[in-house]
Amino acid sequence: MSLEVVSNLLPPIIMGFLLGGLYSVIGFGLSLVFGVMRMVNLAHGSFVIFGSYFAWVLLTIVGLDPLLSLVIILPISFGIGFGLQRSLLNRLYRLGVEPPLLTTYGIAIILASAYLLIFTPYSRGLVTSYSIRSAGFGALTFPLIFILDFIAALITMIFLYILLNKTYVGLAIRCATQDPQAAKLVGMNINHIYALTFGLAITFASLGGVFLGLTYPFIPASSFTYLIIAFGVVVVGGLGSMLGTFIGGIVLGLAQTLGYHFFGIGYQLFITYLVILVMLVIRPQGILGVKR
């Protein structure tokens, strides 16, 4: 391989790796909800885009910087997730797999239609001074925003690790995952823990949405793109492993940026989906998942 090919390949690899961190944040929200409640949240991608549009509104109307707007967006997202689980989803998970599936799909459709009505199908983007800046060393340059994406992902992962492993809330989440009945028997309020978990998942989703909105343009249908990516992260990485989710995110990030590099923008998501598909065929439990 000539030096030129390598140096051309380096930026997409770095970008894919950095972007992958963000994908793992989205994936973790989905996998957390499934791991704790055995519930598939088909509206997960809609909440990713919720973060993007929320930041867009604050940026275009109030002029608030997307990074600063996180202070508003994250608590509200948590509240929405918490309230949704407490008022609606907690009534459903006991009834089996299908009722929450249908309900969250309904939420996804409602949100997608709402985005369409309010924001039109035209693509939007969060354009700031730093979202169009380049970073790099010498000849090696790529958009600066990818570094911010990765920092955000890293902070989220560290926060999550500490929450799950060093606090009573995290202990309760892990107990509820392993044996809800036993968790009740030590005095844990399962419905409350489920609501906290869903609140966290939605917070991660919209956090991902704000940074993805800074990185790529978005449309109402991006909800479903990011839902598939979140699924893909879990499929590739394996369920129930934080490290696996992280690796899954990186793999999909790389698939996208390398797909773009080799085949052009029209194929970047196609390549990503292809990787998910291949993974489902050859190793359905994921890279670090345990065969069940």
Add this chain to the structure above:
Amino acid sequence: MSERPLLKLDQVSVYYGDLCAVRDITLEVRKGEIVSLIGANGAGKSTILNTIMGLTHPKTGSIEFDGRRIERLETHDIIPLGLALVPEGRRIFPELSVLENLLAGSYTRRARQNKQQTLKRVFELFPILEERKNQLASTLSGGEQQMLAIGRALMTDPKMILFDEISLGLSPIITLKIYETIKKIRSEGVTVLLVEQNVRQSLAVADRAYVLKAGRIVLSGGTKDLRDEEEVRKAYFGA
């Protein structure tokens, strides 16, 4: 013995759908007692314990613990009152360490205050748990897992512990050791309600016993009177 019972069930009936699991259960446990509830498989023993703990709710009847009505409370509101259950099959958290399992027991605000003291007490009772505190709970032997389940229940700082089929799947030696521990726990002021198929063993440690058959209490009394009694054998094995 004239003081008010710590736990009192009055005419409790529990249904699963249309099916009546237990009917008109009336029983009481006084402070400091070990009371045994015996009966064959399917007689409704676990149902009674689950109902006391708020995991299911009775259709009729009342349950009183420490002077409070609890039959409509949820489990997470009952635990802080000082009731704990060591469930059948132990139900430890397999992918948590031994220490984390115990800390999970101290989840309620009340239990958290005395966490260190209680932990010390549990480790004195079961030194093996301290030795293995950083191990995953799933790597423990059956007997050790049972100790962990008891330790976790103790961590909730209970006034009373309910034990469900504690000797199930354990060797006779381990079972004996577990029963010694139960006596020790009682001597430290914790009231005990035992549910067992192992009649001989549980009658040996209990002060009083209730015999359950097909969802009803058919016999009760002091274990001295009940032991070796033809009636028990008939009620327990009865045709």
